[in-house]
Amino acid sequence: MATPFHIVVENNPAIIFASRGGNPAKVLPILEPFLEKFWQERETSGEHADTPECLVAQIVVRFGFEICEDDFSNLRVGIHFNPSAEYLYYVGLDQAVSTWVPDVTYQQRPDAGLAHCHPLQKTEA
Numbered sequence: 001m002a003t004p005f006h007i008v009v010e011n012n013p014a015i016i017f018a019s020r021g022g023n024p025a026k027v028l029p030i031l032e033p034f035l036e037k038f039w040q041e042r043e044t045s046g047e048h049a050d051t052p053e054c055l056v057a058q059i060v061v062r063f064g065f066e067i068c069e070d071d072f073s074n075l076r077v078g079i080h081f082n083p084s085a086e087y088l089y090y091v092g093l094d095q096a097v098s099t100w101v102p103d104v105t106y107q108q109r110p111d112a113g114l115a116h117c118h119p120l121q122k123t124e125a
Contacts, residue, residue, distance in 0.1 A: 005087040012052035019074040021067040022087045030066050081110035
């Protein structure tokens with residue numbers, strides 16, 4: 001199954017989109033350990049400038065390596081939400097990750113982003 005998804009980082013207008021592999025059971029085991037290491041490295045180095053920009057760039061590299069195999073056409077970065085996204089992963093600068101599921105209106109007005117989504121309940125995954 002395709003399962004398109006977005007990854008959104010707080011304070012960054014870039015929106016990461018992948019057209020497949022977006023089920024939480026696949027994304028979160030990649031994203032959460034990556035973020036844990038990312039935050040540890042930022043803390044260790046004392047570097048906090050440009051964190052949202054650095055984070056988006058590194059997520060793109062990580063997911064390019066993990067989910068694209070030889071076909072990188074399914075991974076994109078833009079400024080618009082895709083109406084086909086089935087999950088949206090929000091990475092806060094407080095180091096929290098939340099998973100969101102689009103409501104029906106999201107497909108008609110995807111640029112409203114998380115406003116037309118609800119937090120994933122454990123039984124939905």
